[in-house]
Amino acid sequence: xxxxxxxxxxxxxxxxxxxxxxxxxxxxxxxxxxxxxxxxxxxxxxxxxxxxxxxxxxxxxxxxxxxxxxxxxxxxxxxxxxxxxxxxxxxxxxxxxxxxxxxxxxxxxxxxxxxxxxxxxxxxxxxxxxxxxxxxxxxxxxxxxxxxxxxxxxxxxxxxxxxxxxxxxxxxxxxxxxxxxxxxxxxxxxxxxxxxxxxxxxxxxxxxxxxxxxxxxxxxxxxxxxxxxxxxxxxxxxxxxxxxxxxxxxxxxxxxxxxxxxxxxxxxxxxxxxxxxxxxxxxxxxxxxxxxxxxxxxxxxxxxxxxxxxxxxxxxxxxxxxxxxxxxxxxxxxxxxxxxxxxxxxxxxxxxxxxxxxxxxxxxxxxxxxxxxxxxxxxxxxxxxxxxxxxxxxxxxxxxxxxxxxxxxxxxxxxxxxxxxxxxxxxxxxxxxxxxxxxxxxxxxxxxxxxxxxxxxxxxxxxxxxxxxxxxxxxxxxxxxxxxxxxxxxxx
Ligand SMILES: *Cc1c(COP(=O)(O)O)cnc(C)c1O
Numbered sequence: 001x002x003x004x005x006x007x008x009x010x011x012x013x014x015x016x017x018x019x020x021x022x023x024x025x026x027x028x029x030x031x032x033x034x035x036x037x038x039x040x041x042x043x044x045x046x047x048x049x050x051x052x053x054x055x056x057x058x059x060x061x062x063x064x065x066x067x068x069x070x071x072x073x074x075x076x077x078x079x080x081x082x083x084x085x086x087x088x089x090x091x092x093x094x095x096x097x098x099x100x101x102x103x104x105x106x107x108x109x110x111x112x113x114x115x116x117x118x119x120x121x122x123x124x125x126x127x128x129x130x131x132x133x134x135x136x137x138x139x140x141x142x143x144x145x146x147x148x149x150x151x152x153x154x155x156x157x158x159x160x161x162x163x164x165x166x167x168x169x170x171x172x173x174x175x176x177x178x179x180x181x182x183x184x185x186x187x188x189x190x191x192x193x194x195x196x197x198x199x200x201x202x203x204x205x206x207x208x209x210x211x212x213x214x215x216x217x218x219x220x221x222x223x224x225x226x227x228x229x230x231x232x233x234x235x236x237x238x239x240x241x242x243x244x245x246x247x248x249x250x251x252x253x254x255x256x257x258x259x260x261x262x263x264x265x266x267x268x269x270x271x272x273x274x275x276x277x278x279x280x281x282x283x284x285x286x287x288x289x290x291x292x293x294x295x296x297x298x299x300x301x302x303x304x305x306x307x308x309x310x311x312x313x314x315x316x317x318x319x320x321x322x323x324x325x326x327x328x329x330x331x332x333x334x335x336x337x338x339x340x341x342x343x344x345x346x347x348x349x350x351x352x353x354x355x356x357x358x359x360x361x362x363x364x365x366x367x368x369x370x371x372x373x374x375x376x377x378x379x380x381x382x383x384x385x386x387x388x389x390x391x392x393x394x395x396x397x398x399x400x401x402x403x404x405x406x407x408x409x410x411x412x413x414x415x416x417x418x419x420x421x422x423x424x425x426x427x428x429x430x431x432x433x434x435x436x437x438x439x440x441x442x443x444x445x446x447x448x449x450x451x452x453x454x455x456x457x458x459x460x461x462x463x464x465x466x467x468x469x470x471x472x473x474x475x476x477x478x479x480x481x482x483x484x485x486x487x488x489x490x491x492x
Contacts, residue, residue: 031080032071036088038063046089050096062099066092097451107455108476108483112430112468114380115319115420117205119457122318122420123376123473128360132324135356142352154355155340161362165288166302168313168330172340173358178208179348180314180327181282185217185245187342188278188312188335192244193222197230197262204252204284204421219244229261232271239275246272248310250284252421265300269309278311278335285422286315286328288365289378296381297423302330311335317354319422322377323361324354376473381418383470385429388416391469392431395477399433402481406488407445408436416470432459432468435484440491448487456483 026034041047041063050059070088074080083091109119124132145152155172162171174180185194194214201223203209214221222243224234235246246268265281272279287301299320305313312335317326327348329339339345350358365371372378392411399409416430417423435458437445442465449456449465459466469477 031074036085044089109471110458110467112416113419122322125374128357131360132356166330168306170333170336171330173350174327174348177316177327180329185219189219189244193220193242194245195222195238196247197225198223200249202251232263246279248281255424265308280312281310283315285319287320297426319420322375324357389431396433398481432466435465452483452486
């Protein structure tokens with residue numbers, strides 16, 4: 001069964017949990033004859049409500065599909081269980097709602113995981129959203145140079161911004177960082193060897209493996225060192241005339257504890273220069289705002305990696321940077337120019353809406369204090385513990401005032417995380433509202449909240465549902481109590 005089909009079935013089961021079909025002793029023919037006509041269903045009071053929400057053709061198709069499925073069930077059953085027209089209408093409604101659940105739509109993230117991969121990673125700043133909408137709604141100078149009136153490049157401005165922000169000589173942007181890794185390996189090392197520490201041959205989320213992306217790029221992997229320790233001499237011994245590149249990879253959602261050694265960027269850069277081969281670092285997240293200043297994690301900023309002498313650095317647009325999905329590549333001009341000329345750069349090209357959101361986000365970073373205030377990812381990570389606590393108290397009070405005694409709401413210290421493979425092991429001290437329904441189970445509530453008019457996603461543990469306000473966006477806190485009420489009513 002596909003995931004979509006499983007989700008659909010889950011939904012149907014949820015909807016019919018209390019309903020038992022009326023069992024009558026009828027023949028298959030009688031059962032089939034008892035089925036209502038498509039038109040009759042379409043005009044039923046249950047389905048009338050959906051006429052405005054669905055195009056007529058789709059509504060009709062879903063009614064037909066539902067009837068066809070019931071017909072199959074009747075034919076296959078030894079003694080068919082005949083459904084009433086109301087039950088059939090309810091099945092259609094379930095199918096319509098399942099359709100609406102699948103649509104890409106906003107959800108409220110109350111998990112406390114800032115870069116939640118399943119929930120769309122980075123939330124864009126207001127400025128980025130506006131720029132994106134403005135660009136989408138009409139024509140733009142995407143590949144038109146307004147100064148000369150001639151053809152321009154979509155990359156020029158974003159390259160300028162990235163060079164200013166990171167101190168690099170050149171830059172380019174592609175569809176995502178996976179594409180950046182693939183393109184870089186392909187252009188700089190196809191058919192030749194890439195030296196990489198065994199400890200950095202990681203698999204990150206979505207089964208993206210460094211070793212496999214390398215195979216796809218046509219570059220040959222030359223592993224050095226051991227899982228926990230790699231020394232400079234391991235790299236230097238591996239370099240010969242077949243070597244095209246030294247690669248350093250961020251271990252993403254994985255961190256070393258204990259007996260561990262890796263070679264510094266500076267040492268690798270010196271080694272690479274000596275042999276006149278480039279050093280490429282896949283930074284993964286790519287931080288432009290230095291979180292170390294706030295004692296959060298120990299990640300280098302992109303500028304630090306460039307300053308350390310790394311020749312090519314790539315990173316994501318929608319992780320710690322807090323922009324749209326994109327793969328950003330910065331570094332020495334002689335290498336970036338080669339990447340730009342690669343035929344496959346077109347295949348992994350970034351689209352104009354992502355450029356709009358990305359350039360707006362990067363402009364915000366020109367004033368780091370503004371970035372800290374306006375970029376939702378940074379705001380969530382840097383939210384003071386006491387501020388989270390105040391938000392949690394306000395949320396709990398709102399829930400109690402509207403839902404006590406049916407729902408018990410209390411505030412407790414918890415830990416939030418950055419997520420998205422960024423800053424593994426970093427715990428953000430947080431506060432959450434602990435919800436326990438007086439009757440029924442927390443996991444029923446958690447499930448019902450996914451079926452409300454605006455899905456609300458929290459965290460289940462210790463027989464309770466926990467909501468961390470750190471990841472709420474403006475105006476969402478006020479929506480939670482009404483959504484909880486909606487969910488509790490559906491559970492009754
Ligand atoms: C996240 C990540 C990638 C992939 O980036 P996407 O933008 O998700 O394609 C590649 N390498 C590392 C180390 C990462 O953390």
